[in-house]
Amino acid sequence: MPKRIVSVSIGSSKRNSRAEFSLEGLPDTFVLERIGTDGSWEKAIELVRKLDGQVDAFGLGGADLYVWAGKRRYTFRDSARMAAAAEKSPMVDGSGLKHTLERNAVRLLDPQIRWKGKKVLVPSALDRFGLAEALDAAGAEVIYGDFIYALGLPFPIRQLAVLRLCAYILMPLITQLPFKWLYPTGEKQEKQILDWRQKYFQWADVIAGDWHFMRRYMPQDMRGKVILTNTTTAEDLEFMRARGVKTLITTTPRISGRSFGTNVMEAFVVALAGKYPLSEGEYLEYIEKLGLKPQVTELS
Structure with missing residues (x-):
């Protein structure tokens, strides 16, 4: 069996x-x-x-x-x-694997991406703290977008220490809220929102982390951008191609046409x-x- x-x-x-x-x-x-x-x-x-x-x-x-x-x-x-x-x-x-696999991926990709000084947007960093720590250690210029994309507040976090402090203060409360308030679920995953949050995608060289946040807020013009994520289907690849995404990097292998x-x-x-x-x-x-x-x- x-x-x-x-x-x-x-x-x-x-x-x-x-x-x-x-x-x-x-x-x-x-x-x-x-x-x-x-x-x-x-x-x-x-x-x-x-x-x-x-x-x-x-x-x-x-x-x-x-x-x-x-x-x-x-x-x-x-x-x-x-x-x-x-x-x-x-x-x-997946949190156990994220903490190890994605941290390892940043290290392995350094010869290709050259993280030092690279502009990286992480729409949701608290569910990928290993990734956040690895990007910081590699010398990337990072915007952690948890306030922006999960809560709709125009407060980009640019320092890992600030992200950690916000987590210590807010996570005991946030984890008690209905999850749908924080993350797109069900049909909301198919809906796009094109608003002020696009400017952070336009600023970044690399967008890393959760695919559903990326898809939900991704602007029409993504020419030259690199996406580092997983959980992508063949339809998602066409979605990215239509917006001009240059490179997709998945941290999990593709099996039967999807990661x-x-x-x-x-x-x-x-x-x-x-x-x-x-x-x-x-x-x-x-x-x-x-x-x-x-x-x-x-x-x-």
Whole structure:
């Protein structure tokens, strides 16, 4: 029987997919599925309860269970309800893999991107603190856009220390809010908003992080820009080409025409390891073993 990994996502069902594959050197076949519930937490919880014990690992998609700031971890109330429904099969949200895989990707991409002095927009940094720290360490000029894109406030953060301090103060409150107030879910993921927030895309050389924030606010003219993200479909690539995006770099591999989210790939690693939780060192070990490296696609 193949090992089955299912990502239950609060996102749009239009992005549902399924892929079956095997990797050289591994005895098992793997099935990766992504099932969207169009913004319904109740449908997601019901689906998790139905599949619990029948899958090797769950991914929690379209939302975060945890976010990190430095060494502190914060848990979203809505996501915790969904995770509690998985009593037999482990559920991960990708935060463990983000912290290691994306940090590693910045290091590996330095010969190509030359991060020092590069202008980088991270629309949502608190769900990718490892990426934020790696870009800062590499010497990039970064705008962390959490206030801008999650809260709609015109306050760009330009220093990692300020981002960390804001997280310490605000995250205990923010994680108790309905997740849909903070992040596009369901059909909102398909809607574009073209407003004052476009100017930060125009400022940047590289836009890095969450694809749905990028797609939602991306201006029509993206000529010469580099996108560093994951969870992209063939339709997303055409969306980027139509706007003139120069290069797409995904931190997760493309399988059956799309790059799956970090929650799916973390669930894949957990299923492969046969245990949970995994330490940061164990994640790094599997990243090395599986050869998970950034994939570069030239679009124009």
